[in-house]
Amino acid sequence: MNIFKNAVAVLGLFFLAATANAASEAPFPADWQKWNSVSTTLTKIGALPGCDANVSSLPPIYQETVATYCNVKQGGPGKVAVLVNPAVKAGYDARNGKMPEGPAMILHLKEMKVLFVTGYKGGKAQYGIYTEEGKDISTASGPLSAETCRTCHTGYTSFCVNGQCGKVAK
Numbered sequence: 109m110n111i112f113k114n115a116v117a118v119l120g121l122f123f124l125a126a127t128a129n130a131a132s133e134a135p136f137p138a139d140w141q142k143w144n145s146v147s148t149t150l151t152k153i154g155a156l157p158g159c160d161a162n163v164s165s166l167p168p169i170y171q172e173t174v175a176t177y178c179n180v181k182q183g184g185p186g187k188v189a190v191l192v193n194p195a196v197k198a199g200y201d202a203r204n205g206k207m208p209e210g211p212a213m214i215l216h217l218k219e220m221k222v223l224f225v226t227g228y229k230g231g232k233a234q235y236g237i238y239t240e241e242g243k244d245i246s247t248a249s250g251p252l253s254a255e256t257c258r259t260c261h262t263g264y265t266s267f268c269v270n271g272q273c274g275k276v277a278k
């Protein structure tokens with residue numbers, strides 16, 4: 109019995125170690141091209157700039173976002189769009205943190221052809237990084253890791269509500 113228990117524990121640890129290693133948490137939204145693009149603070153700015161841009165007039169969370177991603181590509185990641193799953197529109201607009209299960213929102217880095225995906229499981233935000241075709245390109249650490257997404261998306265409590273940081277801009 110003890111041996112059996114130990115084997116289960118070891119298998120459990122192995123599984124945790126394996127999943128902790130560079131796997132997107134949020135699933136790939138295969139129908140992302142049908143999602144609604146919304147106008148937000150960031151999409152009004154239009155693009156994530158390069159590292160030499162002066163972003164001192166932006167709120168600190170936007171400054172940190174630029175600092176985190178400005179060197180993933182020469183000149184910065186570039187044009188962005190925010191896409192919202194039609195199924196979560198009510199929650200997105202209300203910014204009340206109540207999101208149905210599954211992929212919910214996308215920050216589309218259009219020039220990099222990369223999708224930053226936020227989804228929900230058991231009401232909790234989860235993060236994923238994919239190519240437009242659905243290849244998982246998340247890494248275990250650094251700017252493309254779910255941990256980095258989570259740190260910022262939960263670190264600015266006055267700004268982000270249960271993983272949602274942006275809102276519809278008028």
Ligand code: HEC
Nearest residue numbers: 148149150172173213214215224225226257260272273274
């Ligand atoms: C340093 C801070 C920061 C990091 C790191 C970060 N984000 Fe964001 N993210 C933001 C901000 C700020 C917005 C809102 C932009 C706007 O005005 O639309 C945003 C928007 C988003 C959106 C659109 C929905 C929303 O919350 O407004 C998604 C989806 C998203 N991020 C996913 C990710 C994923 C996935 C990662 C990790 C690969 C990530 N983010 C890393 C700050 C960050």
